[in-house]
Amino acid sequence: MSADGFAKCPPPGARADWTIDQGWEAYTAAEHAVWITLYERQSAMLPGRACEPFLRGLEALDLHRSGIPDFARINAELNRLTGWSVVAVPGLVPDEVFFDHLANRRFPAGQFIRKPDELDYLQEPDIFHDVFGHVPMLTDPVFADYMQAYGRGGQRAMQMGRLHNLARLYWYTVEFGLLQTPQGLRIYGAGIVSSRSESIFALDDPSPNRLGFDLERVMRTPYRIDDFQQVYFVIPSLQALLDATLQDFAPIYRRLARASDIGIERIEPGDLVITAGTQAYAHSGAAAQ
Template identity: 90%
Template sequence: MSADGFTNGPPPGARADWTIDQGWNGYSDAEHQVWITLYERQAALLPGRACDPFLKGLEALDLHRSGIPDFARINTELNRLTGWSVVAVPGLVPDEVFFDHLANRRFPAGQFIRKPEELDYLQEPDIFHDVFGHVPMLTDPVFADYMQAYGRGGQRALQLGQLHNLARLYWYTVEFGLLQTPQGPRIYGAGIVSSRAESLFALDDPSPNRLGFDLERVMRTPYRIDDFQQVYFLVPSLQALLDATLQDFAPIYERLARASDIPIAQIEPSDQVVTRGTQAYALNRPAAQ
């Protein structure tokens, strides 16, 4: 939910920290029905695909109860479990605002929901992506600590001018991360669990590369925002992900400044290859007009 390029302050009606009231009583029956449709579709698909912490968090927060969840209700349980809360924002927020919220265990979420004709794709994250996709993982103490550490790291990355590298870490973990388990790869990234199509593609399709997680490798890898991913990174555990994030990134940034990006579909000799993809989907995708 962060974005650069903001030149003005918060929009009318937003507080200084860019938060707004969710306005839960203002949702229409049709909007609640969109949530229910999306929820039921994903809830039926994700067992055996999403990781256990996500599924447990989904159950703990009872996100299906009566359509779009009321932040005030789910925050009671979320705060009890990990000290986090969800705050409503009017859309994308400046990077420094986003990182400040994460560093203080607040997750900024859009409060609008997509239209019925946009069930499978929309450009800006909505409440289903933000709350269904992200918030269940915040009930897990280790992942909750990782998100806070990422927020603090983001504040430092802004000062050091290294946000482009750190953004890749967020993309390939928080949004599109896979977890290696004894039962095989499982999803924890919000961009996957909130999407029916990518929930299938990320685990089943032969096209993408699936590689073992390596922090600097991830930070050197560009990503695509317009379609399915060409590479996914699997972390061996959420604790390993947190441990990698708690180190001092300054020496890493110095090394990255001297290193080139790794092409998105390339496999390096040092990579731990879980699945060597065919890249057929990306190669057969029509060129953008």
């Protein structure tokens, strides 16, 4: 959960690395109830939709117990499994702070939770999106290594002026990625698994394109932050995703500097087309509402 364009100094009460105490004891019964409502709704629909590493991580961390999870409790198991931990932050953090945390196997998570009337849509990621959506995948050793590699890559992308290309990789994998399995497409992206409506749309709706993952193709594709996606990229395995990132990105960035972006809805001649979407949702006007 990174962002730029705001003050680079941590807000009052935050440490130099922008972390804060979670303050688990201060959550109200109403806030715990929101977590339980969201958890029960999502966990009931995800079997058969979410990938097995996510479902295993959800079970391993026991995120349902007594409402909003205490980071101290889940970090003990998360650290044992993959060496990662969750740290609380006051909201979106500067890019360099975000990448430093990932590179050191720390996942920065907001510690506030949405209001009861915001169950289906929230502009800024809250603790449900960050912890329910992201953290179960961090129990998988391969994905955990990918996230650390991404953090290190982010530090280099900033130096080379290609952060917008790397941000697309995060968006189309960590947030909105799909995985090909023998049983069919499965969700692993946090933006999908934490959203009831997008969990359905991403797999079932005929509107979006679903294309095979190609690193440079992803980096040339803009994304939308305000509605359902017009394209999802499908990885063949978590190991393939990790392998694609364990290379020198400098030659890729040089090629991208000479290449134009590809329209979100377009299908290119070299694409591996899993589903050629109708784009009906995007063109209907519903996306603008």
